[in-house]
Amino acid sequence: MTAIYDVIVVGLGAMGSATAYHLASRGARVLGIDQHEPPHEFGSSHGESRIIRLVYYEHPLYVPMLQRSYELWHQLEHDANEPNLLRITGNLMLGSENSGLIHGARRAAEEHDLPLEEIKSSYLQDRFPQFMPMAGFKALLDPAAGMLNPERCVKAHLDLAVRHGATLRLNERVTSWAPMGSGVRVRTSEGTYEAGKLVLTAGPWMSELVGDVGPALNVERQTALWFQPPGDREMWAPDRFPVFMCEFADGQLIYGFPLQPRGWKVAVHYQGEPVTDMRALRRDVEPHDVARVRNAVSRLFDWVKEAPLLESAACLYTDTPDLRFLIDFMPEMPQVLVSSACSGHGFKFASVIGEIQAKLLLDGKCDFDLTPFRMDR
Numbered sequence: 001m002t003a004i005y006d007v008i009v010v011g012l013g014a015m016g017s018a019t020a021y022h023l024a025s026r027g028a029r030v031l032g033i034d035q036h037e038p039p040h041e042f043g044s045s046h047g048e049s050r051i052i053r054l055v056y057y058e059h060p061l062y063v064p065m066l067q068r069s070y071e072l073w074h075q076l077e078h079d080a081n082e083p084n085l086l087r088i089t090g091n092l093m094l095g096s097e098n099s100g101l102i103h104g105a106r107r108a109a110e111e112h113d114l115p116l117e118e119i120k121s122s123y124l125q126d127r128f129p130q131f132m133p134m135a136g137f138k139a140l141l142d143p144a145a146g147m148l149n150p151e152r153c154v155k156a157h158l159d160l161a162v163r164h165g166a167t168l169r170l171n172e173r174v175t176s177w178a179p180m181g182s183g184v185r186v187r188t189s190e191g192t193y194e195a196g197k198l199v200l201t202a203g204p205w206m207s208e209l210v211g212d213v214g215p216a217l218n219v220e221r222q223t224a225l226w227f228q229p230p231g232d233r234e235m236w237a238p239d240r241f242p243v244f245m246c247e248f249a250d251g252q253l254i255y256g257f258p259l260q261p262r263g264w265k266v267a268v269h270y271q272g273e274p275v276t277d278m279r280a281l282r283r284d285v286e287p288h289d290v291a292r293v294r295n296a297v298s299r300l301f302d303w304v305k306e307a308p309l310l311e312s313a314a315c316l317y318t319d320t321p322d323l324r325f326l327i328d329f330m331p332e333m334p335q336v337l338v339s340s341a342c343s344g345h346g347f348k349f350a351s352v353i354g355e356i357q358a359k360l361l362l363d364g365k366c367d368f369d370l371t372p373f374r375m376d377r
């Protein structure tokens with residue numbers, strides 16, 4: 001039987017929607033399948049905002065990918081006629097000189113010759129009076145950073161994928177897949193499909209589809225909270241208040257955004273609750289979740305202890321042990337690409353990862369060294 005599709009994309013969140021778009025825009029016959037109707041709030045790509053930053057404290061190796069990522073987000077805004085998917089605000093990084101955040105940011109900026117402004121502590125209050133002074137902390141501003149709207153980005157990629165001829169099957173769950181000669185067969189709750197190639201971008205559900213192949217994929221439940229900030233709302237608006245990250249103790253980070261329609265959003269990075277069974281996931285945000293975020297964030301904004309809580313959401317990180325992405329073909333299966341680009345920092349890369357994955361599937365190569373993201377690293 002002749003395969004109808006060139007590529008099947010399983011999971012249409014941040015990574016899958018971008019991959020489906022890049023494949024379809026190059027003329028591939030694409031089938032995208034999702035168990036829900038993206039953008040939705042059950043995975044990792046919801047909650048109004050995601051930080052995008054160029055001075056990448058995690059490792060300088062990400063910078064070239066980020067540079068391409070910015071170009072592709074702007075191209076998406078243009079092609080989908082969706083302005084302001086990306087909004088530049090700058091990213092204020094706060095931490096001690098030896099913190100991973102400050103040390104890593106300086107290293108990335110130096111290695112790639114990126115603009116990075118050091119704000120002297122005596123001047124920080126004048127420049128950003130919203131932040132409480134933190135004794136002994138450095139303040140670095142990445143002027144290229146800003147925020148993306150995840151729901152609008154996913155929708156824009158999917159709309160364009162369809163415009164380029166992709167077929168989407170939504171509210172349809174993939175139950176199994178198997179290689180079939182040099183192609184693949186995919187079974188879902190509704191039927192069976194065949195294609196030349198398969199890409200699995202199932203986010204926190206990935207282990208259900210690939211088992212324990214490659215690095216462990218540990219899912220952690222995170223809580224984002226939206227507060228009502230004090231005083232003049234204009235003080236917290238994107239043109240006056242940047243996205244920020246603060247490493248307040250060794251390896252312990254909080255981050256937040258300017259005021260948006262849902263409120264002023266903050267969260268704790270990592271150290272979330274482990275999730276071993278996606279079916280048993282607690283989606284409601286409970287008082288102890290709120291207390292944890294309030295406690296951490298009030299180190300930098302003491303008013304948060306008492307601030308009115310406007311909204312909350314649970315969301316999922318899918319972490320590899322080294323927190324790097326997983327982008328590789330299944331062992332012995334060059335027709336099956338596995339992509340788990342999360343570890344709590346993947347969204348900003350979705351545009352470039354979509355392009356990379358389309359190139360890997362259609363050309364067998366891409367413009368970046370993916371060694372750090374291999375299964376056998």
Ligand SMILES: Cc1cc2nc3c(=O)[nH]c(=O)nc-3n(C[C@H](O)[C@H](O)[C@H](O)COP(=O)(O)OP(=O)(O)OC[C@H]3O[C@@H](n4cnc5c(N)ncnc54)[C@H](O)[C@@H]3O)c2cc1C
Nearest residue numbers: 011013014015035043044045051174203315342346347348
């Ligand atoms: C609270 C929070 C804050 C974050 N902040 C940032 C940030 O500021 N900056 C940043 O760059 N990154 C951030 N991230 C990380 C980023 O959001 C993720 O890297 C990214 O959203 C992961 O996208 P994904 O496509 O891998 O997963 P998802 O978006 O979850 O998509 C997976 C899709 O697969 C579908 N699926 C799964 N299994 C099946 C199946 N069997 N059949 C059919 N469909 C299936 C799901 O329904 C889902 O739609 C954050 C993440 C969280 C949770």
